Each structure stands twice: as C-alpha cells, then as structure tokens.
Amino acid sequence: MPRKDLQPLQIYRLLPRTNCKLCGCPTCYAFAFNLISRSRRVEDCPELLKDEFGESFRALKKMLGEGERIAGSDHVLDRSRCTGCGDCVAVCIRALTTITKNGRLAQRAAVPPPLKVMDGRLQVVEWSSCKRAVPGLDICNLCAEKCPFSALDLVKPEEPDQEDS
Amino acid sequence: MRSRSLVCTGCGCLCDDIQVQTNDSRPILIENACAKGAAHIQASFNPERRPHCTIGGRQCGPGEAVAEARRLLGNSRNPLIFGLDSSTLSAQSLAIALARKLGGSIDSAASFSYGPLLAAMLGGDLPACSLAEVKDRADLLLYWGADPPNTHPRHLSLHSYYAYSEYNPAGWYPRVTLVCVEVRRTELSSMSKPAIRIKPGEDRAVIEAITGEAQSQVGAAQGLAELIRKSHFCVLFCGLGLMHSLGGDPGPLVRMARLFAGSTRMAVIPMISEVNMMGFCRLLHQTAGQVSSVGFKDGTAAGREHSFLEQVRRRSADCVLIVGSDPFAALPQSVMENLGDAKIVCLSPLATASTMAADVVIPTALPGVECGGSVLRMDGVEVALAELEKGAYPTEEAVLSRLLEIL
Structure with a gap:
C-alpha cells in the first residue's frame, strides 16, 4: 500500500545521490520530486537497478506502490488493486456539485463526471470537471480517500523542472 | 460500432447501468461494469472459456448430446438435478417440471448456503x-x-x-x-x-x-x-x-x-452471490412448499435426504444433471469423489471443473449476454435481462424443454 505522506527528503535518502542525470532529471533531489508526483518510475534510475541498491529499490517500491499516473490528471492508479467498484465515481459525483464559497456550502453548476469505470478499471474521462483542475476551488481528495483497496492516490500537479533543480 | 445497455450477470448485484460498445458483434468497451462483471461479459466471447459439446470426452453435435442425456436420465433410478442458481426463471420452471416428470430430486446451492x-x-x-x-x-x-x-x-x-x-x-x-x-x-x-x-x-x-x-x-x-x-x-x-x-x-x-x-x-x-438463487427458491417454494432439497419420487417430499450433499455422500444419486453451476469447484474434492460411479450431465455456458468431470456436456447460451430472460435479485425484485448478441449455443430453456419433450 503506498504511503500518502511522502516527503522528498525521505525518498532522496534512498537514492544513489550521484546526480548522474541518466534518468533525465538534473539532480537526484529533482528525481525524488518526480517520483512523488509519479511522473518518473523507480526503474528509471539505472543506478537503483544495481545489486548494491537492491534494498533501497525495494524500500522505494514499497513506499510508492505500484500505481501509475493516469495521463493528464492528478490520479495515480494501481491497476492490480482496482476492482472497478465505482465507490470513487459515486462520491465524486456528490462532491462535484458542492463547493465551499466564503466558508459556506454552495451549489456548483452541473459538469460531466470526471471519473468513469471502463473495462473494469477506473479511468479519468473529463479532467477539466475535477475540482482539482479548477483553480480557486478547495482541494478535494474524496475519491482516493474512499477507495476500499487503496488503489487510488492523488499527487500534486507536476512541478516544473527549474523548481525541482 | 453500436452501444447497447445490459444487465450484468457477473454477481448477485445485477447492475443495470452497463453500457457495452460492440464492433462486429464483439464488445470493445464495457462501461460501468466492475472487473468481475467485465470479465464475465468478455468470457462469453473467448472461445477458450466456452466448453465443447461432448459425450465421454468425444466431441459431438448438440442433438446427439441431448439424446445421450435423455438416455442417461431415462435409465436412471434416482436422478438428481442440481444448480440453476444462474439460470433464468423460465429455465428453472422447466427444470422443476423435468424433475417431477423424472420422479427425481432437485436442489440448488441454497441448501448449504442461504x-x-x-x-x-x-x-x-x-x-x-x-x-x-x-x-x-x-x-x-x-x-x-x-x-x-x-x-x-x-x-x-x-x-x-x-x-x-x-x-x-x-x-x-x-x-x-x-x-x-x-x-x-x-x-x-x-x-x-x-x-x-x-x-x-x-x-x-x-x-x-x-x-x-x-x-x-x-x-x-x-x-x-x-x-x-x-x-x-x-x-x-x-x-x-x-x-x-x-x-x-x-x-x-x-x-x-x-x-x-x-x-x-x-x-x-x-448477500446472495448467485444471479438467481432467490428466483429458484421462490419458484420451488411456490411449487413444493420448500426452498431447496425437494424429491418427486413418491409425490412431493422435501428434506435433508433429498439434498445434493446428502445424496452425494450416500452415493444414492446415479445420474446428476448439473445446470449452470459448478459444484466440482465449490465443494471439497473428498465429497465430490463420491460421484465417481454416477453419470454426470452438465449444461453450462462456460468451461468449468464440472464440465471437465461430466460424461455429457451441452454448452448453453450465457444468460444476460447471449440470451434474455428474467431473474430475481437478492431483494426479490424481478430484473429483465437484455441480450447483447445471440450466440451459436442453445439456451438452457431450449435444452430443458427438449429433454422434457423426449423423455
């Protein structure tokens, strides 16, 4: 099960810290940020695949889980855990219609649901409807919170490289 | 490409909001179904998951298999019909009529569950x-x-x-x-x-x-x-x-x-997992006053001695007709070994452990995908099944009514 309170420094301590740039990131610290946002995978670091880093590799895999980021969204889905139960879809439809405005609940205009179960697995079909995609709305993570199998995780939007470096 | 609405028969939920997009009569996108339901719908289009029509392991035509099933059931002294938890209500009525005509017993998994x-x-x-x-x-x-x-x-x-x-x-x-x-x-x-x-x-x-x-x-x-x-x-x-x-x-x-x-x-x-256990129990309750384990040998009788488990344990059943169920996978091998001498006729839409053990296998259409019908959900509400694509296999109703006709 992936941990939800990951810090870049925790990840960085497990990396080779050679800044070899072979993964495509300018530094190992930048690679740690990319791992948290799931825009890079642990396997992208060639140093980590060596035997001497075997323990770090396994620890990182355990911390980050098997989830893969769904392109163009904040959602990280572990397809082997997702059963397509639709709990995330049901809570999202509810969460979509209400927003907090000046500290009070208000109705939001109807938008198409961002999530849908297709071929037995969750898909993000309308990312622009998700509250996380609209600037100014409260950060919502209900779908990941309500997943009974912890198959879904939400990460921050991808950080630009210059900030990482 | 066309889109069809479907009721999923993957489990007892009977989700009625499934959308299937098909191309050349094959599903290419299944919306809203869970992993279990999507796999169930896909299974009917996978030739490896479908059983062959066989007599003693030899492939044959459905007519020949039905005639052999008729011979085995007709010659049996104590026939037993088991399963029907995933069949439509009309197939279940026919199976009850068949058990009555044969003077045998009828039972479902309800006898050892709900x-x-x-x-x-x-x-x-x-x-x-x-x-x-x-x-x-x-x-x-x-x-x-x-x-x-x-x-x-x-x-x-x-x-x-x-x-x-x-x-x-x-x-x-x-x-x-x-x-x-x-x-x-x-x-x-x-x-x-x-x-x-x-x-x-x-x-x-x-x-x-x-x-x-x-x-x-x-x-x-x-x-x-x-x-x-x-x-x-x-x-x-x-x-x-x-x-x-x-x-x-x-x-x-x-x-x-x-x-x-x-x-x-x-x-x-x-929390019934089978598609139509509720329907079978209600039908049997209306017909015989009991929800499972009913015998029609001397009038109508119900009791433990007519249950599938008891008859298998006592080796009293000499011919078992399994309809849309898989007792060989669900029950312990030590129990099912007792069926060694009995003749087994299996009507099944999918290849299972029971079709592998059966003497006569008659493949049937998958309810809810290849044929329609009505079933009762876990809360007793009747749900009408839609048909996605008519398959090459006969329905359970067709096989059972043919057996009823020729016996």
Whole structure:
C-alpha cells in the first residue's frame, strides 16, 4: 500500500545521490520530486537497478506502490488493486456539485463526471470537471480517500523542472 | 460500432447501468461494469472459456448430446438435478417440471448456503425490503459476515452506502451509518464506523445477548443494540459468514427482528452471490412448499435426504444433471469423489471443473449476454435481462424443454 505522506527528503535518502542525470532529471533531489508526483518510475534510475541498491529499490517500491499516473490528471492508479467498484465515481459525483464559497456550502453548476469505470478499471474521462483542475476551488481528495483497496492516490500537479533543480 | 445497455450477470448485484460498445458483434468497451462483471461479459466471447459439446470426452453435435442425456436420465433410478442458481426463471420452471416428470430430486446451492434464511423470509418470519428502499430510506446499514467490496464490488456504490436517489440526494454524507460485524479485518471494516470485531463462532452469542436470551453479556452486543434502537430504518445484510456461524438456523435473526419491530423498522437482505438463487427458491417454494432439497419420487417430499450433499455422500444419486453451476469447484474434492460411479450431465455456458468431470456436456447460451430472460435479485425484485448478441449455443430453456419433450 503506498504511503500518502511522502516527503522528498525521505525518498532522496534512498537514492544513489550521484546526480548522474541518466534518468533525465538534473539532480537526484529533482528525481525524488518526480517520483512523488509519479511522473518518473523507480526503474528509471539505472543506478537503483544495481545489486548494491537492491534494498533501497525495494524500500522505494514499497513506499510508492505500484500505481501509475493516469495521463493528464492528478490520479495515480494501481491497476492490480482496482476492482472497478465505482465507490470513487459515486462520491465524486456528490462532491462535484458542492463547493465551499466564503466558508459556506454552495451549489456548483452541473459538469460531466470526471471519473468513469471502463473495462473494469477506473479511468479519468473529463479532467477539466475535477475540482482539482479548477483553480480557486478547495482541494478535494474524496475519491482516493474512499477507495476500499487503496488503489487510488492523488499527487500534486507536476512541478516544473527549474523548481525541482 | 453500436452501444447497447445490459444487465450484468457477473454477481448477485445485477447492475443495470452497463453500457457495452460492440464492433462486429464483439464488445470493445464495457462501461460501468466492475472487473468481475467485465470479465464475465468478455468470457462469453473467448472461445477458450466456452466448453465443447461432448459425450465421454468425444466431441459431438448438440442433438446427439441431448439424446445421450435423455438416455442417461431415462435409465436412471434416482436422478438428481442440481444448480440453476444462474439460470433464468423460465429455465428453472422447466427444470422443476423435468424433475417431477423424472420422479427425481432437485436442489440448488441454497441448501448449504442461504436456504434456511430464504425459507424464513418467504414464510413471512423475517421482514424484507427492496434495494430501492435501502437507497431512499435506510439510515443504518449493518453488514454481518459479509464483505461486499470483494464479493459484490458495486453493491455499496449502486445499491447501498454511496448510492443516492431523488429522496436521498445527500446520500452517505450526513445520514447513513455503515456498520460491519466481522471476525477479521476486511476492506468493508476499514470503511465502517463502527467496525465490530467478534470472535469466530460468536455470532449467535452476540445476537442472543442483544435479544436478552443469553445469561452473559458480550461486549459488542450493547453498542450494536443501541445503534439499531436509535435508527429509523435498519437493514441487515446477512452474509455467508453469519449463516455458517449460525449453522443455517435463522431463529436468532427472527427473534432479533421481532425484538426491534416495535421501536424501529428492520429488514433483512441476504448477500446472495448467485444471479438467481432467490428466483429458484421462490419458484420451488411456490411449487413444493420448500426452498431447496425437494424429491418427486413418491409425490412431493422435501428434506435433508433429498439434498445434493446428502445424496452425494450416500452415493444414492446415479445420474446428476448439473445446470449452470459448478459444484466440482465449490465443494471439497473428498465429497465430490463420491460421484465417481454416477453419470454426470452438465449444461453450462462456460468451461468449468464440472464440465471437465461430466460424461455429457451441452454448452448453453450465457444468460444476460447471449440470451434474455428474467431473474430475481437478492431483494426479490424481478430484473429483465437484455441480450447483447445471440450466440451459436442453445439456451438452457431450449435444452430443458427438449429433454422434457423426449423423455
């Protein structure tokens, strides 16, 4: 099960810290940020695949889980855990219609649901409807919170490289 | 490419919001179905999952197989029909008529699962309600010995906790309490508040402590009784864990429902995994007055001696007709080994352990994908199945009516 309170420094301590740039990131610290946002995978670091880093590799895999980021969204889905139960879809439809405005609940205009179960697995079909995609709305993570199998995780939007470096 | 609406027959939920997009009569995109349902729909289009029409392992035509099945059933002294939990209501009626004509026994998996509970419900001892009522009005959902995220993946999102309706637009958020009574940590217990953990086999003691029959108090009972008493409409979803722990005796549940009848509304829904176990039990109840294990040898009789398990143990059945079920996978091998001398005829839409063990295999159409029909959901509501694409296989109704005709 992936941990939800990951810090870049925790990840960085497990990396080779050679800044070899072979993964495509300018530094190992930048690679740690990319791992948290799931825009890079642990396997992208060639140093980590060596035997001497075997323990770090396994620890990182355990911390980050098997989830893969769904392109163009904040959602990280572990397809082997997702059963397509639709709990995330049901809570999202509810969460979509209400927003907090000046500290009070208000109705939001109807938008198409961002999530849908297709071929037995969750898909993000309308990312622009998700509250996380609209600037100014409260950060919502209900779908990941309500997943009974912890198959879904939400990460921050991808950080630009210059900030990482 | 065209889009079709479908009722999923992957489990007892019978989700009716499935959309399937097909191209050249093959599904290319299945929307809203869970992993279990999507795999079930895809299975009918996978030739490796379909059985061949065989007699003693030799491939043959359906006509020849039906004639051989007729010969085996006709020559049998004590025929037994088993299964029908996944068949449509019309196929079940034909199977009952066939058992009557043969003078044999008929039974389903209900005899070793929900049979006694369904008998109590159909007999009017236990109050029931529909899943639509659960969605609209229930404020306490009590899952006992059941783990729907694993057995019925869409049960919570479509029928109970997360489901919403016109009368219940806020849904789960402020109003509904989800409680789970389990012997172990499950996916459901992690989302329930409170999740009550009891010792294995303690279910009866907890219920008796709630009803005040027990001398000693069980820790979990008081809090649970308080929760039920405070609720306006409590629905008890009874899982197999509870049924097996009670030894198939619904008496304690009946007494508990009676106790709360004055102060709150309490209803029971069995968490049936099979598509149409409820339908078969109701049909048999109407025909023979019992929900399972009925024999038609000398008039109509019901009892343990007519149950599938008992007949297999005693090796009394000499020819078994299995319809849409897989007892060889569901029951222990030590039990099924007793069927060694009996002739087995298997009507099945998918290749299973039972089709591998059978002497005669007749492949049939998959209800809900290749043929329509009607089934009863776990709450007793009749659901009409749609047909996605007519397959090359005959329906169970067609094979059973042919057998009925020629016997």
